[in-house]
Amino acid sequence: MKSRAIAAFLAMLLSASARQWQLALPGCHYQFPRDHFSHPDYETEWWYYTGNLRDPGGHRFGFELTFFRVAVNLPQQTVPSDASWRPDQIYLAHLALSDIDRGEFYHTERLNRAGPGLAGIDSSEGRYWNGNWQVRWVSLETGEQELRAVCERFAIHLDLTPEKPFVIHGRNGVSQKGAEPGRASHYISFTRLRASGQLESNGGSFSLTGLAWMDHEFFTGQLGSSVAGWDWFAIQLDNNEELMLYRLRNKSGQADPYSSGTYVDARGESRFLDSSQISFSPGEFWQSPVSGAAYPVAWKIAVPSLDLELSERTSLKDQELFSRNSYSPAYWEGAVTYSGRIHSQPVNGVGYLEMTGYKETQKVGAH
């Protein structure tokens, strides 16, 4: 359940008059590997890769590579142009690298339409790409994937191998985000991908290994208008368990009852966690000098049913994706670490934290 605001924003921009899009409703019959790829009947879809990596010397990095697809329905009076350039689908992608030990964060984005192969999702090739940022499924059975991205500052190449099968979040095949039917998404994750590969950057060449996480989500209009933003946590614990937790915030800054999460045990079995089972408390704030938004970069999380208490920290506070010419609203998405206990045992972990909707909140002076 990522960067929903980005997609919602684009959808708002692009869909002038909506045709009847398919909604994420309970009882969906998934079919894999087909459902790892595009669902053009849904307005918005994304494939989200994040991960914590380090080189043999212990130099820590975080990375994010995201492919968004937003469907556009153009009004009928438009003269039909050559189909390949018709902006029926818009493809947005974000790429970010956190050089944690050097304290550097770099991010960039691109926007394309299909054009003559500029961007797209091709299930027959097992591939989604936006220019030379791409993920290719090496094996549809094992879920092995190959990630490649090149930008002005760096080039990254990772082999991703699932250590657990993917999970489908929520209940009955939908991750519900609001009371109305369809305020929901279909949400699939690979919560533990063994990552190894190569990073070429201006700072040098690094052989990297670590843990990655992949989310795939598709929906039409999943958020209600009362939602202001959310805080999303991907947690990969060193006891071989994972959690995905999100906290939806309404416009008064309160947690929405449709906040929820998923717990994945060491064998890969998953369990839904509803909002009553999770508590989130923001700690230290960091204010972005670029956007002015103030983000809670330290959190305390508790899931009493798991006997879980975790403190979230980040060694790199500036992991905000925002620039003046950005297509998307400002959001914070960064590599973080966790420490605390689960099942009464001390535990550490890595993961990613995403926080959206803080720029507006900041403007109103809520903090």
Add this chain to the structure above:
Amino acid sequence: MKTLGPLLVNLIVRPMGRERVRTALTLFAVALGVGVVIAIDLAGAAAAGSFHSSLESLAGKSTLVLHQTGGIDQSLLGRLVQLPYAFDFAPRIEDFASINGKGEALPFLGLDLIGHPGQHEFQNDRPDSAARDLAGANPVWVGQRLKLRPGDQVSLLINDSIHRFTVRGILKTRRGEIAEKNAIVADIGLAQQVTGSAGKLDSIDVTIPPDHSVDYWREILAKNVPAGITIDDQGSRTEENRKMLTAFRSNLRVLSYIALLVGAFLIYSTIEVSVVRRRADIGIVRALGATRKMVATAFLAEALVIGLVGSVLGVVIGRVMAQGAVALIGSTVQSLYVSSEPAPIALTGGAILIGIGTGLLVSMLAALAPAIEASQVAPVEAMARGRQEYITITRSGKKVVWAAAMFATAVVLSKLPPLERQPIFAYAAALLLVAGTASAIPATVSFFEGVAKRAVSLLLGVEGSLALHALRASLGRTSVLTSALATAVAMSSSVGIMVGSFRETVWVWMEDQLKADFYLSPAGRPGADRHPTMDPGIGSAIERLPGVAAVDRARSYTISYAGLPATLMGAEISKAGSSRNTRFMPGQDRNRILGQLGRGDYAIISEPFANKHGLGVGSEIVLPLRGGKQTFKVLGVYYDYSTERGIVLLDWHTLLKYLPDAAPSSLVVFLKSGADPEAVHRGIDGVIAGRPVMVLTSSKLRREGIAVFDRTFRITYALEAVAVTVAVLGIAGALLALVIDRRREFALVRFLGGAQVQIRRIILCEAGLLGLLANGIGLGLGTLLSLLLVFVINKQSFGWTIQFHWPVALLLAVLTTVFVATLLAGIYPAGVATRMNPIEVIHEE
């Protein structure tokens, strides 16, 4: 008198102050001369120098650009963007559009407004709103100069059809980026559709990663694109256009120096008059201790003042004239070379310095001889009386020898080849011809007096005889004046003859060439770099009309050859049934060449192309086309005056083989003998069915062609007019000086019973005789110069064969204008002379 200060005041400043009108005339003449130089410099820079090839506008910060004649298959873009390098590839469609099919051709660009909105500064605050803005009825973004507002509907003619668009926004103009002001931008998909180039891109702008050299990345690109694609530096088209315009601009610049050259004669004459007039004063100051050097310096100072004030004035005048010149030059550049909009005129410090510097230099050089002459006046002359009667001693015999030597050298120089594509030696030869003629003028005037004496006294009576004698008596001055006027006449008539010959050549060529009955091409103003196309169906439908014998198709592309723009053309020139009248260079067999043209990779090339690139029969031309570089063997060189860019002409089917796009740029229709042209014309109109396609008969086409030609050469006429004006101003000033110097003579004539009207007649006779003399000499010199222009300078600069031809009407007009103007120039001095009170004048003495 040991210091220069008082000397300057007495010898220079006071006399100049006393003769305000004459001083003002000279100043104005210099100002005009400098003004023209500056105007042409500024206008040339604006029209050609700082222009961006309009299609290269909005190229962002990209470094390289991929091109392919006939367009790039867009699937290449899909492959390129996935290469594992941090390139940025921005596709473009490049075409032209005109609003409602009228007026100038505006650059019409298709850009990827979703993938690269940030590269182009649209007025929209957020680049992503471009994506939203793609919704709606054919949205376009337009340059500021088009004066359209968001929401306006606009109809654009693109190729052979009109499309309606909605203005969605105004293009922001970056500093110095001129072409954007009149550009029209659409999203690439829409642009492909309306330009009929689905699946194709005209170019791909490439921004390279900063961590390696351009050459490094060029090599990587080269490995990843097909062989037919060229990888150019961004801006290379602009550079090529600029190079192409070099000859045009330098010739224009040379023409602009004519007025200044005429001005130089006038400065010479002014200083010379001052020296003669102040001979006694010079003697006195020399007697009072002034050195020779001081005297020379004083007169050079006079020239300096005239040069400086005149030049400063000239800068102002030049800035004003540039405005008019830029319109004239701009239309020439548009119709002959490249579709571009003139930049704003930029009066830079450099331009001002060059203008003033040139003015000063010319003034000082012109004043050198009289100043030296002044320094040689002996102190004893202070005592000598009769200064009015002083006559410059002219060694006309020696000067004639000089003249002969200069003419001989000119002939030799005219045989030399160009230097770096510039006819430098020919220009030198022209200068020598002018100087030689000037040297020969005293002898000519004497000769003229001898010959004309009887005729003049018969025709003009005693006043005429007096005038003729006076001319002879003041030979030193007269000859300089005659030189100035004759130079102006010569320059004007030589340019007139050249242009007239060219015009006649083009006309004859068109008559010869345009033998078909109808010519079809998409509507809109023609341009050398624009080749709009028509629906291929039109040609075949016309072929089926009753009465039509054949339809020849032709298609043109703008290409780049050896760093210069050129036109690649495919034509059904050798088709049976058609009878195009291509004329080849002497010794080339037309029928054999045309018979062979379609049988393989052969080409024929136009004369300017051959001359520009040093090619001839048997040469090989390598062009990057589909499937890689293709070699064509040149079978012949043909006469063509349609474009200075030069043409490589292939057979229609040869071109189609490499560029498979059957949409023609033009159609030529031949009728069966006995067919009714009216009926066929109606049939053609039916086929066109309201599409904006022009159907011209050959006579109409010829008229259109000659109209373009005339528009092109308007600037040269304007330059000639200024040169003549400068000369006439000079004549007025000089006659005034003559009148003042001879007031004693006129007073005597009055005392002896001469009427005022007779005095006036004497002066007017002098003016008229001077005009006549200058016309005669000018015409002779002009003819010589025109030979240089037609056969050497034009050939070396532009590569055209021009048949010599006397444009009689034009020449008569020039000569009459000059003669009348000279007479008019005599009116004011004549008035001054008649208003003199003879008693006062005699008392003065």
